[in-house]
Amino acid sequence: MTRGVTFRTVFGGPSVPLDFIEELTRLRHRLRGIAMQYDFDLFVVVGGDITVVTDPTGIRLPRVFLGRRTATAQVQMNTDDVMGVSEPRTFLYTTIHAALTELIARVSYRDNDFDADGERAKIEFLILDDSGERESKL
Numbered sequence: 001m002t003r004g005v006t007f008r009t010v011f012g013g014p015s016v017p018l019d020f021i022e023e024l025t026r027l028r029h030r031l032r033g034i035a036m037q038y039d040f041d042l043f044v045v046v047g048g049d050i051t052v053v054t055d056p057t058g059i060r061l062p063r064v065f066l067g068r069r070t071a072t073a074q075v076q077m078n079t080d081d082v083m084g085v086s087e088p089r090t091f092l093y094t095t096i097h098a099a100l101t102e103l104i105a106r107v108s109y110r111d112n113d114f115d116a117d118g119e120r121a122k123i124e125f126l127i128l129d130d131s132g133e134r135e136s137k138l
Contacts, residue, residue, distance in 0.1 A: 004033075006031075012082075014048070014049070016046055044074075048083075060073065066110060100126075104119045
């Protein structure tokens with residue numbers, strides 16, 4: 001059984017910039033081909049004009065299910081962040097990277113056989129720019 005990263009997305013309204021929608025779709029496709037030790041399932045909420053997210057951008061409700069080898073979380077993106085960021089790709093990739101890194105840490109804490117360093121290496125591309133250098137966090 002192949003395990004990996006999946007996510008579902010809810011956009012907060014028609015005001016969400018098309019760049020966010022396109023980049024999230026690209027990211028979903030890039031993550032789809034990465035084999036992981038656990039299933040990492042994210043529910044991504046992108047704030048907009050209908051569903052306004054006022055909490056800070058970040059991970060909510062992280063859970064680890066050892067028996068099912070699954071880790072889940074909600075990732076909320078603050079409406080002001082979504083509407084005001086000039087580089088959606090960098091914002092999205094660093095936000096998803098932070099969420100996955102948190103889940104990897106939680107799995108590692110509970111599962112002694114889990115290779116956290118190996119899993120983090122698989123998602124490192126999310127925080128590297130095209131030249132292989134770390135992107136600045138927004």
